[in-house]
Every structure is written in C-alpha cells, then in structure tokens.
Amino acid sequence: MQDMKRILPILALPVLAVGLASCSSADGNEEAPQFRPQMTESTAASSAEASSPETTAEETTESDKKVDDSGLTMRSAEDFLAKGPEYAQSKAWGVKSPDEKVWCSFNELSEGPWCTVQFADPPLMPDPNQPQWEANMVSFKKGEGFFPSGVVDPGDLTPPKQLKAGEKVEIEGATFEAPNSDEFTVTAKGHYFTVKDNGQYFSDTFLPKPDSNGNGKIGTICGQIDTQWGRKNVYVQVDGTNCTKAMQIVDSYVNHDFKPEEVNTRGSLVVDGWECDVSAPKFLDDSKPENRLPKCVDSSGSGRVVLLDI
Numbered sequence: 001m002q003d004m005k006r007i008l009p010i011l012a013l014p015v016l017a018v019g020l021a022s023c024s025s026a027d028g029n030e031e032a033p034q035f036r037p038q039m040t041e042s043t044a045a046s047s048a049e050a051s052s053p054e055t056t057a058e059e060t061t062e063s064d065k066k067v068d069d070s071g072l073t074m075r076s077a078e079d080f081l082a083k084g085p086e087y088a089q090s091k092a093w094g095v096k097s098p099d100e101k102v103w104c105s106f107n108e109l110s111e112g113p114w115c116t117v118q119f120a121d122p123p124l125m126p127d128p129n130q131p132q133w134e135a136n137m138v139s140f141k142k143g144e145g146f147f148p149s150g151v152v153d154p155g156d157l158t159p160p161k162q163l164k165a166g167e168k169v170e171i172e173g174a175t176f177e178a179p180n181s182d183e184f185t186v187t188a189k190g191h192y193f194t195v196k197d198n199g200q201y202f203s204d205t206f207l208p209k210p211d212s213n214g215n216g217k218i219g220t221i222c223g224q225i226d227t228q229w230g231r232k233n234v235y236v237q238v239d240g241t242n243c244t245k246a247m248q249i250v251d252s253y254v255n256h257d258f259k260p261e262e263v264n265t266r267g268s269l270v271v272d273g274w275e276c277d278v279s280a281p282k283f284l285d286d287s288k289p290e291n292r293l294p295k296c297v298d299s300s301g302s303g304r305v306v307l308l309d310i
Contacts, residue, residue, distance in 0.1 A: 080095050136150055241298075250305060
C-alpha cells in the first residue's frame with residue numbers, strides 16, 4: 001500500500017515529447033518532462049510547534065487514575081483542559097501521543113477532534129486548489145468519520161498535554177488511548193483512527209473507496225490503468241467524481257492515437273465532455289515540464305482526476 005501513495009516521476013508521454021520540448025527549449029536539448037510536482041513540504045510537528053505554546057508539566061493526582069477493563073489507566077479529562085482567557089467562553093482540550101507524532105485539539109462545539117499527524121507514508125490528497133498534497137492532518141467529518149487532509153497552516157491548536165503509554169482519557173464522547181509508546185488511537189461516534197509502528201496510519205475509513213454509485217472523494221483511487229509508460233493510479237481531485245466514468249475517459253485518453261494535426265504542447269484532447277491535458281497544478285510553474293501532470297476534467301465541473309505513479 002505504501003508504494004501506491006507516493007508521488008514519483010511520471011515518464012514523459014512519447015506522443016507529446018516533441019511539443020513539450022519545443023515549448024520549453026529552443027535548441028531541443030532540455031530533458032523530457034518527468035511530471036514531478038514539487039508539493040509544499042510541512043510536517044505535523046512543525047505546524048503544531050508554530051501554533052502551540054510550550055506544554056506545561058502534568059498535574060495528575062493518584063486519585064484521578066483508575067484502570068479500566070482494557071488494562072489502561074484512566075486519566076481525567078480535566079488534565080487536558082486548556083487554561084487561559086482565550087478559553088473562558090468555550091471549553092477546549094489538547095491531547096498528544098506519547099511519541100508526539102499526533103497532536104489533537106477538541107472543543108465542546110466541534111463534531112470531533114482534529115489532529116496534526118507525522119505520517120510515515122502520508123496519504124495523497126491531490127486537491128487542485130491546495131498546494132499541500134501530502135496529508136499532515138486528520139479531521140473528523142460529521143456522519144462520515146476521520147479523514148486525512150493536507151493543509152499549509154493548521155490554524156490555532158489547543159495546547160496539548162501528553163497522554164503517556166498505558167493511559168486513556170475520555171473527553172466529551174471522544175476517546176484517546178495509548179496502549180504503548182508507539183500506538184495512539186482516537187475514537188469518536190463509532191469511528192476511529194490509529195497511528196502506530198512509527199507513523200503508520202490505520203482507520204475504518206481508509207483507504208477511501210467509491211460509494212455504491214461509483215462516486216469518490218478527494219484522495220480516492222478510482223483504479224489503476226496500464227499505459228505504455230507504466231501502470232498508474234487514477235486519483236480523484238474533486239468530491240463526487242464518478243470513478244466509473246473517469247476510468248473510461250482516462251482509458252480513452254491514454255490510448256488515443258494522436259494524429260499529426262492533434263499533436264500539441266499539452267496533449268489537449270476532448271473526450272466525451274471531458275477535457276484532458278498535461279499541465280501543472282495552478283500553484284506550480286507550468287513552464288517547467290517537471291511540474292506537469294496528466295489530468296482529465298469534466299466540463300460540467302462535477303469530476304476531475306489526475307494520473308500519478310503507483
């Protein structure tokens with residue numbers, strides 16, 4: 001699964017190589033584009049440290065600790081309650097894992113916790129409007145559960161207190177558990193996610209799959225497709241994209257026999273109401289071939305996919 005989620009170089013499309021080279025270099029000596037987007041790099045640790053002050057010492061009495069049926073020591077929610085004038089109007093809690101790879105914030109008005117996460121192998125969330133494609137957070141969506149997300153700025157985080165190995169705390173219907181120093185589970189409203197084994201991510205909603213109608217959310221892999229350049233993953237870029245239709249469009253595009261008059265610098269082609277081409281995400285410089293990626297977009301705006309290496 002790990003290899004399926006990495007952005008690796010995509011070999012230049014042979015039918016487009018001449019056009020791309022001629023667009024970028026007058027002498028034709030420039031290397032063929034490798035389609036390697038330079039995504040924003042930010043870690044959960046740096047984001048959290050930038051947004052949160054130093055944590056204070058633990059203030060837990062022995063009377064607050066009890067062992068439940070799981071064998072974990074129960075902590076009091078009060079231990080994780082944020083103090084200060086900014087939290088006077090609404091209660092907020094902050095919890096971090098023993099290894100500090102997960103920092104969670106939670107308040108009494110939220111549907112569930114939101115957490116910065118140092119993923120060992122970040123899930124890809126190729127939102128065309130978001131420069132951070134590698135997930136660095138996990139957020140709770142009402143009625144759906146926990147989902148990874150990529151953000152440049154996680155916003156204000158509640159100053160967290162550390163949950164130690166062998167401890168557990170329940171806060172307003174959400175549960176945080178640390179069976180050991182390398183495992184941390186967050187549960188809310190029947191859904192969970194776990195980070196363990198040095199940053200590996202597990203959840204009841206991951207990997208995301210198309211629904212019964214074939215529609216997928218951002219980050220869903222509609223499928224894989226064999227091309228003359230190798231086998232590729234087809235990633236959803238817009239919530240509600242119909243994966244069945246998208247795979248048909250991509251198959252037609254990558255296997256299209258371009259006629260001489262159709263060859264162009266971006267491999268543009270209209271396929272059954274979808275526009276396919278090879279171009280850079282809007283936040284990257286399109287003049288650099290290495291930033292360009294093959295994609296197909298439904299002209300109605302209801303679907304969009306991008307081809308990335310497995």
